[in-house]
Amino acid sequence: MLMVTTNLHNEQIRLRPFQATDVADYFEMVQNRDIAVNAGFTPVNDMMEAQYLLGRQLQQPQVFAMVLVATDKVIGSVGLYERMNNQGEPAPRQMDLGYMLNANYWHQGYMTAAVHLLQRYGFQDLQLERITASCLAPNVASRRILEHAGFEQYDQVTHPSYAQFGAGQTELFFERVAPQTTVGGDDHAAG
Numbered sequence: 001m002l003m004v005t006t007n008l009h010n011e012q013i014r015l016r017p018f019q020a021t022d023v024a025d026y027f028e029m030v031q032n033r034d035i036a037v038n039a040g041f042t043p044v045n046d047m048m049e050a051q052y053l054l055g056r057q058l059q060q061p062q063v064f065a066m067v068l069v070a071t072d073k074v075i076g077s078v079g080l081y082e083r084m085n086n087q088g089e090p091a092p093r094q095m096d097l098g099y100m101l102n103a104n105y106w107h108q109g110y111m112t113a114a115v116h117l118l119q120r121y122g123f124q125d126l127q128l129e130r131i132t133a134s135c136l137a138p139n140v141a142s143r144r145i146l147e148h149a150g151f152e153q154y155d156q157v158t159h160p161s162y163a164q165f166g167a168g169q170t171e172l173f174f175e176r177v178a179p180q181t182t183v184g185g186d187d188h189a190a191g
Contacts, residue, residue, distance in 0.1 A: 012069035013110055015078065015117060018057045022065055023047065025074035026054045029102050038139050039100045040165045062095065062126070066114050076101035078114045080122050083132060095122060097133040099145075106141065115149045123178045130177050137170040151176045 018026070027050035029035055036043035044050045057063050063079025080095035097118065101111045122128045133151060135142035151174035159166040 013075070013114065014067050014069055015064035015114060016067060018054060018063065018065045018074075018077070020054070020058065022074045023051050023054050025102075026050055026057075029076070029100055032103055035100050035103060038136060038142065039098070063098075064118070066101070066110065075105045075110060076114065078111070078118050080118065080126070080128075080131065093127065093129040095126070095128055095131055097131050112145050112148055115145055119149055119176060128178060130175055132173065132175045134171050134173045136166050137172055143172060146174045149176065
């Protein structure tokens, strides 16, 4: 899959499947504690651990590397992950949005552009009805990305102090439902 968009500075990015050769750029992201904590995993200590995590990404068909077109550098990851219902089964026509970005590229519009692009892909190409996402309350930048993409907060939970992810912090839950199709000549848009 090749998708091209631009950020606020007119630099082009594309989304493509991860490749095993992306490990050095991937390691640059997943060793960063701030990125790992916000994305819900423990930061890696070496290339072998990064290769393991990247191997897991390679198995996710709807997870893409964010690549700077000019340099071919992987600067982030954005993807749609299987969403489970209350019975522990895959929720039909729903997926969870997840993303992370190399800290050197924060606050430059890259992730906002990528989330918009992936959201369009999810609703148009995959025919999803709902995309959900979450972030920890202190992660204001992530919350703004979601809000800018039309996501609305529908719930929140404060994790116990012993939780593996977000111990003692409040996690905010967001959703975006598919825009409605034309009915009787009128366009109805949700969200």
